[in-house]
Amino acid sequence: MKMKRRLLLVSNSTLHGGGYLDHCQQNISHFFGKDVKRVLFVPYALHDRDAYTKTARDKFQTLGYEVDGIHEAPDPVGAVRKAEAIFIGGGNTFRLLKSLYDNKVVSEIRRRVLEDGVPYMGSSAGTNVSTISINTTNDMPIVYPPSFSAIGLVPFNINPHYLDPNPNSRHMGETREQRITQYHEEPDTPCVLGLREGSMLLVEGNKATLLGTTKARLFTRGKPSVEYDPGSDLSFLLTH
Amino acid sequence: MKMKRRLLLVSNSTLHGGGYLDHCQQNISHFFGKDVKRVLFVPYALHDRDAYTKTARDKFQTLGYEVDGIHEAPDPVGAVRKAEAIFIGGGNTFRLLKSLYDNKVVSEIRRRVLEDGVPYMGSSAGTNVSTISINTTNDMPIVYPPSFSAIGLVPFNINPHYLDPNPNSRHMGETREQRITQYHEEPDTPCVLGLREGSMLLVEGNKATLLGTTKARLFTRGKPSVEYDPGSDLSFLLTH
Ligand SMILES: [Ca+2]
Ligand SMILES: [Ca+2]
Numbered sequence: 001m002k003m004k005r006r007l008l009l010v011s012n013s014t015l016h017g018g019g020y021l022d023h024c025q026q027n028i029s030h031f032f033g034k035d036v037k038r039v040l041f042v043p044y045a046l047h048d049r050d051a052y053t054k055t056a057r058d059k060f061q062t063l064g065y066e067v068d069g070i071h072e073a074p075d076p077v078g079a080v081r082k083a084e085a086i087f088i089g090g091g092n093t094f095r096l097l098k099s100l101y102d103n104k105v106v107s108e109i110r111r112r113v114l115e116d117g118v119p120y121m122g123s124s125a126g127t128n129v130s131t132i133s134i135n136t137t138n139d140m141p142i143v144y145p146p147s148f149s150a151i152g153l154v155p156f157n158i159n160p161h162y163l164d165p166n167p168n169s170r171h172m173g174e175t176r177e178q179r180i181t182q183y184h185e186e187p188d189t190p191c192v193l194g195l196r197e198g199s200m201l202l203v204e205g206n207k208a209t210l211l212g213t214t215k216a217r218l219f220t221r222g223k224p225s226v227e228y229d230p231g232s233d234l235s236f237l238l239t240h
Numbered sequence: 241m242k243m244k245r246r247l248l249l250v251s252n253s254t255l256h257g258g259g260y261l262d263h264c265q266q267n268i269s270h271f272f273g274k275d276v277k278r279v280l281f282v283p284y285a286l287h288d289r290d291a292y293t294k295t296a297r298d299k300f301q302t303l304g305y306e307v308d309g310i311h312e313a314p315d316p317v318g319a320v321r322k323a324e325a326i327f328i329g330g331g332n333t334f335r336l337l338k339s340l341y342d343n344k345v346v347s348e349i350r351r352r353v354l355e356d357g358v359p360y361m362g363s364s365a366g367t368n369v370s371t372i373s374i375n376t377t378n379d380m381p382i383v384y385p386p387s388f389s390a391i392g393l394v395p396f397n398i399n400p401h402y403l404d405p406n407p408n409s410r411h412m413g414e415t416r417e418q419r420i421t422q423y424h425e426e427p428d429t430p431c432v433l434g435l436r437e438g439s440m441l442l443v444e445g446n447k448a449t450l451l452g453t454t455k456a457r458l459f460t461r462g463k464p465s466v467e468y469d470p471g472s473d474l475s476f477l478l479t480h
Contacts (some may be wrong), residue, residue, distance in 0.1 A: 016410035047425040092422050094381075135382055140419040141334075142375055142426055148384045161413040170256035172437055173401040179380040182332050185287040186382055197412055 004117030006031070007153055007203035009127040011160045011195035011212075013090045021059050021123070024200055027211055029063050031202070032085055032119060038066045040083035044099035045091025045125040056089060076103040083118055090124025090160075093137035097129050098145040110151050120153060124160045127195070131158050135183060136192050138176075154203060155190060156237050157183075162194030162217060177225070184221040191237060192219040199230065208234040244357030246271070247393055247443035249367040251400045251435035251452075253330045261299050261363070264440055267451055269303050271442070272325055272359060278306045280323035284339035285331025285365040296329060316343040323358055330364025330400075333377035337369050338385040350391050360393060364400045367435070371398050375423055376432050378416075394443060395430060396477050397423075402434030402457060417465070424461040431477060432459040439470065448474040 008024075008031040015023035032039065039060055043052035053069035060067045065085075073079035080086070086109060088096070100106050112118040122130045128137045129150045136157040165175040174182070180192050195201065199212035210216050210232045218234075219225045228234065248264075248271040255263035272279065279300055283292035293309035300307045307327075313319035320326070326349060328336070340346050352358040362370045368377045369390045376397040405415040414422070420432050435441065439452035450456050450472045458474075459465045468474065 012412050014412050016412060047422070092419075095422070095426075136380060138380070138413055140376060140378070140414075140423060141381060141388060142419075142423040142429075144388045148381060161411065163411060163413070171401065171403060172252050172254050172256060173378055173403070174380075179332075179382075182287070182335070183380060183382040186335075189382075 003114070003205045005114055005153060005203055005205060006117060006119040007113070007130060008119070008121040008200060009130055009154075009158060009195070009203070010121070010123040010200040011127065011162070012197040013123045015198055019059075020055055023198060024212070025059075025063060027200060027202070028121065031121065032065060036065060036085045036119065038068055038083075039085045039087050039121075040070055040079055041067045042070045042086065042088040042096075042100075042126070044071075044103075045089060045093065045096035047095075052089060052091070056087065060087075070103075070105070076105050077108050080105050080108045080112055083112065085119045085121070086113070087121040088123070088126030088129060090126055092142055093125040093128045093134050093139040094141050094143050094145055096125045097134055097148075097150060098143050100129060100151070101146050106151055110153065113151075113153055127158050127160050130154065132156060132190060135189070136180060154208075154238060157190055157192045158201070159192050159194045162196045164196075177219075180219045184219065189221050191221075193217075193234070193237065194219065194225075201234065203238070206235060206238050208238055210234055243354070243445045245354055245393060245443055245445060246357060246359040247353070247370060248359070248361040248440060249370055249394075249398060249435075249443070250361070250363040250440040251367065251402070252437040253363045255438055259299075260295055263438060264452070265299075265303060267440060267442070268361065271361065272305060276305060276325045276359065278308055278323075279325045279327050279361075280310055280319055281307045282310045282326065282328040282336075282340075282366070284311075284343075285329060285333065285336035287335075292329060292331070296327065300327075310343075310345070316345050317348050320345050320348045320352055323352065325359045325361070326353070327361040328363075328366030328369060330366055332382055333365040333368045333374050333379040334381050334383050334385055336365045337374055337388075337390060338383050340369060340391070341386050346391055350393065353391075353393055367398050367400050370394065372396060372430060375429075376420060394448075394478060397430055397432045398441070399432050399434045402436045404436075417459075420459045424459065429461050431461075433457075433474070433477065434459065441474065443478070446475060446478050448478055450474055
């Protein structure tokens with residue numbers, strides 16, 4: 001079966017000094033293209049879904065797309081079934097994943113993206129839930145989802161907002177690298193792609209390409225981590 | 241019933257520039273006192289339990305206490321039943337809580353501390369699990385515990401390693417304050433005591449006192465947050 005999957009997985013919604021989605025707006029236009037007219041927006045990661053949808057709608061209208069909030073539809077599963085394109089925004093990953101399960105849309109989103117080729121864009125928490133699990137989110141576990149397994153559009157993990165250790169810090173909490181290393185102390189844990197702010201991953205079928213302006217760091221269980229420049233072909237991550 | 245509870249809940253195991261538990265060693269000696277001879281150490285938050293127990297043992301021996309690792313006992317529940325004193329160390333909070341449940345010691349630790357008056361010390365993740373839930377840990381969710389409900393020795397939440405926003409940061413991940421605010425957007429969420437590195441909470445029966453060298457910030461749902469100096473009486477947190 002030819003894999004129709006098309007994904008744009010963005011590290012962060014806002015880059016320092018810029019507006020909402022400014023830093024990736026050309027990537028968004030190129031990704032959704034001219035055929036998509038309406039994007040189904042999933043605002044579950046933030047508390048105020050109406051305000052969040054307005055933010056997304058205002059930005060996407062400047063790019064020529066209409067936005068429908070999934071929470072505005074009478075039936076969320078039906079909204080996914082009809083969607084031309086899907087965008088899941090950032091916020092709190094635990095709240096987002098719990099709401100996706102509560103609204104029973106996890107498997108329907110997976111089916112639409114992997115089988116029907118509906119383009120999927122995620123940002124931050126919306127990128128976390130697109131992967132195999134939310135095990136490598138940075139967020140605080142403010143609610144308890146029924147599982148950490150996520151939509152599973154790719155067979156690895158992403159750490160968005162990836163942050164290098166600050167050598168001048170006096171804070172003794174774990175660095176991001178230490179946290180990911182702890183994840184890889186657990187058995188059978190998949191790769192973790194650390195997407196720095198400013199970077200994103202484009203997936204088209206079985207091809208994955210690093211886009212944006214910053215490098216990404218790949219963590220593989222039992223191996224040294226590796227840096228990749230923008231433009232790198234990361235398709236090997238898509239093979240189990 | 242008179243509440244026998246005695247707790248020493250430390251924000252961080254190591255303070256910048258010092259050794260393991262150096263910054264709170266006088267508090268530890270005063271807390272466990274002369275009557276305690278052996279401390280049951282719970283190393284579940286780190287992967288290498290033997291190495292972690294050696295670290296704790298070496299430090300506690302300098303203070304005049306012997307340490308038993310709970311993982312060295314044939315029966316963890318039996319080890320809790322016999323314990324004179326309990327210390328749960330830091331690491332990954334999800335791994336720690338899952339191991340506490342896997343080893344069926346959550347309710348037995350609660351019973352020994354609240355009913356038998358066994359002194360309980362926690363540091364970092366060990367402080368998180370002593371509270372009502374791990375909803376306000378900073379750690380990465382590397383494993384899925386059966387619940388976020390924790391031992392429940394106090395009826396509120398603690399955020400260890402509490403960190404003030406850095407006005408010079410260009411990183412766009414949520415500040416600690418934003419994360420706790422997101423927690424309080426959820427209904428019926430309890431207070432969160434942000435314990436900065438260097439601070440700790442001493443609980444004796446129904447009296448709670450802030451100790452250490454740094455202030456703590458208290459977050460209450462629907463109210464402005466409040467700063468407390470070392471020495472402050474925080475007993476009001478213990479009443480539901
Ligand atoms: Ca987030
Ligand atoms: Ca930790």
